[in-house]
Structure formats: structure tokens, C-alpha cells
Amino acid sequence: MVTDAGERLDKMLVTQLGDQLTRSQIQTLIKDGQVTVNGEAAKAGERLKGGETITVNVPPPKVDPTVEPEDIPLDIVYEDADFAVVNKPADLVVHPGSGNETGTLVNAILARYPEVAQISHAPKRRGIVHRLDKDTSGLILVAKNAVTMRRLMEQFQRRTVEKTYVALLERTPKTAVGRIEVPIARDPARRKQMTVARDGRPAISEFTVVEQFKDGKALVRVNLLTGRTHQIRVHMAFLGCPIVGDSLYGFRKQRLMDRHFLHAARLCFDHPRTGERLCFEAPLPPALETLLAQLRRQTPF
Numbered sequence: 001m002v003t004d005a006g007e008r009l010d011k012m013l014v015t016q017l018g019d020q021l022t023r024s025q026i027q028t029l030i031k032d033g034q035v036t037v038n039g040e041a042a043k044a045g046e047r048l049k050g051g052e053t054i055t056v057n058v059p060p061p062k063v064d065p066t067v068e069p070e071d072i073p074l075d076i077v078y079e080d081a082d083f084a085v086v087n088k089p090a091d092l093v094v095h096p097g098s099g100n101e102t103g104t105l106v107n108a109i110l111a112r113y114p115e116v117a118q119i120s121h122a123p124k125r126r127g128i129v130h131r132l133d134k135d136t137s138g139l140i141l142v143a144k145n146a147v148t149m150r151r152l153m154e155q156f157q158r159r160t161v162e163k164t165y166v167a168l169l170e171r172t173p174k175t176a177v178g179r180i181e182v183p184i185a186r187d188p189a190r191r192k193q194m195t196v197a198r199d200g201r202p203a204i205s206e207f208t209v210v211e212q213f214k215d216g217k218a219l220v221r222v223n224l225l226t227g228r229t230h231q232i233r234v235h236m237a238f239l240g241c242p243i244v245g246d247s248l249y250g251f252r253k254q255r256l257m258d259r260h261f262l263h264a265a266r267l268c269f270d271h272p273r274t275g276e277r278l279c280f281e282a283p284l285p286p287a288l289e290t291l292l293a294q295l296r297r298q299t300p301f
Contacts (some may be wrong), residue, residue: 009037010044013056029056067096067124069111070103077280082148082272083129083141084113087282090137090259095125109142119146129153130161130227135245138165138264139282143272151272156227162268163224165232166210166284168261168291169241170251172218176209180235184228193248194230196238203228205235213295217244221265232262244291261288 013026013035029035030044034057037046042054075087086105093100096107109116109127116127129141129152143149155161185200187193204225211219218241222232233249236242242250245260268279284292 006050007048008044009035009042009046009048009054012048013054017056029058034058067104067106067110067126068102069114070107071111072103072108074105074108074112077139077282078278082145083143083152084109085267085280086140086142088132088137088140088264090135090285090287093134094131094140095128097124105140105142113142113144115144116142119143119149121146121149130156132264133230133233133260133262135259136165136262136264137259137282137285137288139267139280140264141267141269148272152269155269155272159225160270162266162279163227163264164266165222165224166263166265167220167222167232167236168244168288169218169220169236170244171216171241172212173207173209173220173239173241178207178239180205180207180238182235182238184231184234194228194234196234201228202226203231203235205232207236211292214298215295217295219292233260257287257291259287261291263288 010023010026010030013030014023017026027044030042033041035042036055037048037052039053039055075089077085077087079085086109088094088105093104094106096102096104106124106126106128113127119126122128127142127144127149129143129149132138132140141152143152181202181204182196183198183200184194184203185197187195206223206225207220209218209220213219224231228234230249233243233246237246237249243260243262244250245257247260250260263284264282265284266279266281268277270276271278
């Protein structure tokens with residue numbers, strides 16, 4: 001529903017949908033009759049009077065299942081014939097998507113493990129059992145064949161996989177130990193973000209404060225009992241203690257680094273073939289350790 005009168009249709013759509021569609025894509029949709037005003041086809045330069053109902057029909061994107069292997073160095077924590085555990089750096093996107101068709105973890109694993117290309121599940125996410133945000137470093141599990149992929153995904157669905165993260169928060173939580181159990185959904189106003197919503201999907205995080213700093217920040221260890229998109233970032237922001245460096249949910253004017261301070265430090269699961277319980281750990285990257293050292297050197301106010 002339009003509330004502002006006098007604005008051009010195309011400019012209004014760019015304002016509302018600019019984080020999802022380019023200006024040229026919006027112009028093409030209007031030209032192709034995929035945008036209607038009160039049920040009627042519209043023109044890009046049409047002036048809105050206010051109160052109109054605008055409908056935008058965005059056709060599904062064409063899916064290219066081809067992902068080119070790329071020789072990108074990987075920090076392999078463990079590997080065998082069935083899977084690999086990778087210590088992902090903070091600047092590595094997990095799989096190809098809009099604006100990131102190359103240089104991803106999937107491109108790298110296809111070069112290192114050509115057999116992964118035989119997995120038919122989600123062509124652009126071949127081998128990816130679970131995901132980490134681009135700016136989140138740490139442990140991620142990669143399946144090398146379809147059977148392993150299915151068995152590992154089943155463990156995630158049964159919530160038998162233990163996932164422990166380390167995060168630095170802008171503020172110290174009110175309790176040293178806590179459990180956050182609030183549902184999460186896509187933010188209808190900002191489609192790149194998630195939000196706490198009554199009708200969202202169940203999400204559970206448990207945290208323990210590990211260290212407090214003189215400026216009020218706190219280092220916490222977080223166990224994920226579910227795996228929703230941006231779950232820890234949303235839950236910590238919900239507490240009023242967002243993650244340091246988080247440009248979406250945090251204190252944007254107080255960023256201390258070019259990434260957020262969130263690291264997947266420990267991962268435990270059952271071997272998909274033998275059933276043996278396995279646990280792996282990854283130390284904090286040097287940049288995060290350096291920031292902690294700086295905070296520890298601070299003098300009291």
C-alpha cells in the first residue's frame with residue numbers, strides 16, 4: 001500500500017526493493033507488465049497519488065547448476081573418505097549466490113575433492129551440510145558423497161550435532177548463564193535480515209559468560225540447539241547485547257573491525273559410517289585474539 005503521494009512508481013520500487021533488485025531489473029519488470037497498480041499495468045514514470053496497491057511479480061531466477069572448481073587454499077582440520085572438517089576464514093562465502101558466483105567454499109571443495117560434484121542435492125551447495133555466515137569464522141562440515149551428506153543432515157535434523165561458538169558482545173548479559181528460546185523469522189521490512197517473531201521458527205541458544213572487560217564488553221560461549229539463519233546474532237541483539245562488529249544487528253557506529261566477532265569453535269557429531277562420536281576444535285583467528293588482548297590491557301574508567 002502506497003502512503004506517499006507524488007512519487008514516481010519506479011523510484012518508489014527502488015526505495016522499497018533496492019536491496020533485492022537492481023534499478024534495471026525493476027525497470028524490466030515494469031516494462032514486461034510484471035508490476036501493477038490497483039490491478040492495472042503501470043508505467044515507470046507513473047506518479048502515485050497515495051493509497052494505491054502495488055503488486056510486483058518477480059519470476060524465479062534461472063538456476064545454473066554449474067559451479068567451477070577453483071584452487072582456493074583451505075585449512076583442513078580433519079578429512080577421510082567420507083567428509084572433511086574445514087576451518088573457514090571470515091572472508092569466505094560458503095556457496096555461490098547473487099553477487100558471489102566464484103571464490104566460495106563450494107568452488108574450493110570441488111577443486112580439492114572432485115567426487116563432490118557427483119552429489120545431486122542442491123547443485124550450488126554440493127557437499128555443504130550446514131552453513132556459516134561470510135563473516136563468521138570456524139568449523140564447517142563438508143560431505144564428500146551423497147550417502148554421507150544424507151546421514152550428516154539427518155544428525156542436524158535430530159539435533160544431535162553439538163555446535164559451540166565464541167562471541168564478543170558489546171554489553172555483558174544480566175546473567176552469567178542463560179537460555180534464549182524465542183522464534184526467528186525473515187524480517188518483512190528488511191529481507192536480508194532476520195528478526196524475533198511470534199510466528200517464526202523455533203530457535204534456542206544457550207550462553208555462558210567466559211570473560212568480562214572493563215568497558216562492559218563480554219566474551220561468551222554459545223551452544224546452538226537449533227540452526228536458524230543468523231540465530232546467535234539475532235538472539236544476542238534481542239538481549240540488548242549485540243555482537244561486536246555486527247553491521248546488521250549491532251552498534252554500527254562502534255565497529256572495531258571489518259568483521260563480526262563470532263567464531264565456530266567446536267563441532268561434535270557421529271561419524272556417518274562408524275557411528276563414533278567425533279569432536280573438533282578451532283582456535284580463535286589471530287585478529288580476534290589481538291582484539292581480546294587490547295581489551296585486557298584497558299585501564300579502568
